[in-house]
Every structure is written in structure tokens, then in C-alpha cells.
Amino acid sequence: MYHINELLNSDNTLKPSFVAMKESDDYTINIGPQHPATHGVLHLVITLNGETIKKVDPDLGFIHRSIEKMCESLSYRQYIYVTSRMDYLSSHINNHACALLVEKALQVEVPERAQYIRVIMDELTRIASHLLWWGAMAMDMGAFTPYFYAFRERELLTEIMEDTCGARLTMNYMVPGGVMHDPHETFVHRVSKEFLPLLKSKLHEYEELVTGNIIFQNRVNGVGLLTYEDAISYGCSGPTARASGVHCDIRKLYPYDVYNKVQFEEVIETAGDSMARYMVRMNEIKQSISIIEQLINNIPEGDFQAKTKAVLKLPKGEFYQRVETARGELGVFVVSEGGTTPYRIKFRSPGFSNLSCLDHITKGSKIGDLVASMGTLDLVIPDIDR
Amino acid sequence: MYIVDYIKEVASAVKSLATGMKLTGYYFTHPKEIITQEYPDNRATLKMADRFKGEVIMPHDENNEHACTGCTSCELACPNGSIKVITKFEVNAEGKKKKAVDQHIYHLDMCTMCNLCIEACPTDAIKMANTFEHSVPDRNMLIKRLNNNGSKIREGVE
Incomplete structure (x- = not known):
């Protein structure tokens, strides 16, 4: 038997090598894990030279709940509810991805009524997510009032969700084969007659308060520059990549449910800075409004749920399904061995890839710009850690 | 010309701030549009949704x-x-x-x-x-x- 030191000292073995994270005279500060500007338990170790950022090291894992491992012991009906807890601001869309995967594997035909409801719900969630992002990002930059303006509109949206789904944030509304309940009888009226006119009448307030504000513009114009090539090589997706000119809207590229029947534009900006990311999200709210307007009065009659077996068994094989969440591309990958639970499950979450470009886009900028870049990346930490 | 540009920039900056302050002032003088409800005080009238999962x-x-x-x-x-x-x-x-x-x-x-x-x-x-x-x-x-x-x-x- 060898002693560990003998092994390490012999010439034939691999030597452990140590790379210092910082030089000895570097000055580091920590943002988080408990910091309001990170919107969660994200820990950033920032190496500084004066006030200039040399390096940003995200330290993850503070809210890791091993959702992927948990899903291996849950059935194909049960694993959907856990995904609401990943990206809790687009929980409907996460559930949608999981439900689509099971339907794809079992080749279940989803009733058209359910498809319409799902897409309307997805877009309402996207609006709610972007509204919350807008308020929270303005709060990061020192403007506290927009937070309340955003929550005023979002409150009506959560009430609509509460009426139909029974919950305000983690709805668990999508099930394999359709949706859990028929929409509430007031659903169509509240969305088309109350919510959409209210939101459209308030959109100009957002422009007046934040978009046109000179302080805000000076803080985001040209800050956190992400080029087209870098956006692709870091695997960015969603509004973050679209602000750099990348065509990556899954709703356009790989349409699911009724997205191929509605007319909408893929919002593209080419500047790649924080202002472009801001404008993409603000314009996406308008596109979501237009999608809902096309669908809300044309929901066909019929079943809201296809008949499925009580116990779902996926055939042996590998399955992948992607959707466009409010933050980017969410991919669900399932390896099935033919049983009632997945053998292995992997979520490709948009937040993790979008965070990876943070070090690149903030290198050489001032520490105040870090908050502006981080705010417009729209990070949700439970989505990054899972 | 530099001075003119500078003055124009300052004017537009002041205008953008005034636009925001006008909106804030509108809500300051119209307290009926504020929708905040204080929870324990409105218990008698608070109605939960029928499907709310409690x-x-x-x-x-x-x-x-x-x-x-x-x-x-x-x-x-x-x-x-x-x-x-x-x-x-x-x-x-x-x-x-x-x-x-x-x-x-x-x-x-x-x-x-x-x-x-x-x-x-x-x-x-x-x-x-x-x-x-x-x-x-x-x-x-x-x-x-x-x-x-x-x-x-x-x-x-x-």
C-alpha cells in the first residue's frame, strides 16, 4: 500500500495544481449572499483596482435544492410542481415545458382550448415577470417609486391568476394533456376588459418615469456591452441575447402549441448594452399584449384536458423540450427507462448561462455599472441554482 | 456651438426629470387612485377567490x-x-x-x-x-x- 505522499511525490502521477483566485495585493469585496441588489442569495466576489472591476466571481449554491435529483423520485405528474420553484416569476412557462415533454413522449393530442389557455397564461406570466423586473431594476438604480407602479398592475394580474389557478405565484396549472381547471367564468372579461386596457393606459407612465429619465439613461447607455459573438459563445438566450442581435426566440424558431397561429414580432436590438436589454423587455410587454389580444376572444369550446392514463409511463429513450421563458430558453431533458419516474432529468436554465457573461461584460467598468448590468440581465437566483 | 449643445442637453435633462415629477405629483394629489389595502383592517370585507388553495x-x-x-x-x-x-x-x-x-x-x-x-x-x-x-x-x-x-x-x- 502506498501512502498518499509517496503517490504525490512520484514522477508518474498527476500533480495537484493550485490557481490563486486573486493576487496577494488585490482588493476584494463581497456582494451578497444577503444583498438587496442581487434579488436573492447570489454571492459575488469582486476583485477591484481602485473603483474599477478586475474580476467578478459568482459564488453559487446558496439556494441549491437539488431539484433535478428530487425529480428522479417523482412521477411524471408530480415533477411539474417542483419546476414552479425554479424560475418562480415564470412558473407557468416552466410547467408548460414539462407538460409538453410528457405529451411529446406519450404522443398525446392536446385539445385546442387547452393550447389557447396555455399560451394566454404564458404571456400573462411574461408580462408579470417583466413588470416585476422593471420595478426591481429601477429600485437597484436608486429609484424606489417604479416598484410600486409596477406592482399596481401586477396585482390585478395575480388576482386573475388566483381566480383561475388558485394561487398567485406557484400555480401548478399545467398538467400533462392540458390544464388543471377550466378558466374561471370571469377570466375572459377580466383579461380583455380590465387588465389589458389598464396596462395599455399605464405603459406611458413607465416611459415617463424611467425610460426618458436622464439619470437612468446615463447609467445604462453603453454600460455592460455584450457583442453578438459573445452572446452566442456564452450561451445567452432570451432578451439578453436578443439585445445583442441574436435571433433566439424559441416561440418563433420552434413554435409550440398555438404560437404558430399568432402574429407577433421577435424584438431585436443591436446595441448590446444595458439600454438595449431594457428596451427589448419593454417592447416584449407590448408584443405579449398583442398576442393575448389575438387569442383571448377566440378561445374555442371543448375539453380543457385530454384523457390520459392514471399512471404515466414514458417509453424508453431520451426526450428534450424547450420553451421561451421570460428570461430565455428553458430546456428540459429526460432520460427514461420505461418506468413511472425519470431515470435522469436535466434542466437547462436561462439564468445560469446569462449570469456567466457577467464577468465579461463588467470587466473594466466601475462598480456602480455592475448593478446596472446585473439588473438588466434579469437574474432569478433559484433558477440559477435549481 | 459647444455651449449651445451643453445648454440643450441640460434643458432636455431638466425636462425629463420634470416629466417624471409631474407623474409623481399627479398621484400625490389624487390619493383616491392609490389602491393599497391594509390587511388586518380590511378583514371584514376581504373576499378570497373561490379556487384559492389554502x-x-x-x-x-x-x-x-x-x-x-x-x-x-x-x-x-x-x-x-x-x-x-x-x-x-x-x-x-x-x-x-x-x-x-x-x-x-x-x-x-x-x-x-x-x-x-x-x-x-x-x-x-x-x-x-x-x-x-x-x-x-x-x-x-x-x-x-x-x-x-x-x-x-x-x-x-x-
């Missing part, structure tokens, strides 16, 4: 009868083990042994209100109530027994 209950009728057959479908459907159904064998009038629910234990402290147990129940014996004030001084008080004392299954429910 807790799982088992409705009993006036004869203290419920519809639960003790089939444990809800226990199997629950993703985090919040439900435990303890069954017993009852001898009915014809002398046959029949499975029935003895205790339907529900852990409100573990429940995530995912509604899967209600979907799984074949006899609609359990449902979601829209109560929401669940705070108690001790965690053990959140472990509930859903079937009443001395209750039995309703006639005709299989």
Missing part, C-alpha cells in the same frame, strides 16, 4: 358522513408525503369485511397546495378550502386529522 379539507354532511373510501389515491399522488391514510377493516351488515378510512392524517406544514391529491381522488372526498390564516403557536398543531370523530362513509359511495 388547505385540504374533507367535507362532512349533517349525518357526519364523508365520501372517503380509504383508497389512498391521494397519498400516492402527493409529491411530498403530506397525506397519510390509515385504513381499517369494517364488517358491514352482510357480514363482509370492507376497507374503510380510520384516520386521514394531513400535514399542513409540508403541503405545497399543488392540488394533485384533489385531482387524484376518485370520489371527490377531499377539496381545497380558501382559508389562509394558518399561523399557530406550535408546529404540531398543523398536523390535522381530516375525518371527524365517529364519522363514516356515505351510503352509495364506492
